[in-house]
Amino acid sequence: GNSVTQMEGPVTLSEEAFLTINCTYTATGYPSLFWYVQYPGEGLQLLLKATKADDKGSNKGFEATYRKETTSFHLEKGSVQVSDSAVYFCALSGIQGAQKLVFGQGTRLTINP
């Protein structure tokens, strides 16, 4: 079945540092890939997405590229801010109808000023 593996956290960085959160997946066919962010006490917000190989999703300075050859979708940001502190989830879905969104375990990110 489909699965997602994220790097374990928590991750603590200083403001303006470079961020990478690794995500790899196992899936049949060509899934859609997502990064969701969850701020404390809130629901999940879609951060970015990619639907086919070599697509790059980007939003709010975050980027991730759909790499089929390495089955990866790593999240990167060049200069993090304190406001980026949150839990980040990598996720995938199939493309045939309404399906389960398969999540990674989540990575808690803390940015110190």
Place this chain on the structure above:
Amino acid sequence: DTEVTQTPKHLVMGMTNKKSLKCEQHMGHRAMYWYKQKAKKPPELMFVYSYEKLSINESVPSRFSPECPNSSLLNLHLHALQPEDSALYLCASSQVRGTGKGYTFGSGTRLTVV
């Protein structure tokens, strides 16, 4: 309108109570979902509705009863819950064809069973 609205935001209920969680969206999405999220864990799928019909039930106990009265509304009826059912309950919606455009989540109902 690009939001999924969930009510109430917080709910405390006793083990003998009956309550309902509500979810509403006006994005024209015809797939709606209920997820359960425990602390420091990813969301776990409970139910999927596609065109107002239940299409996936992830072996959820019968004390949770979903209902989709129309294409914009999704309810989760709760009865005789246990303390371990305390969690954040998230509603989501998406297109049925084209889930690659993403799933939109509500802000959740934080449920405490006492």
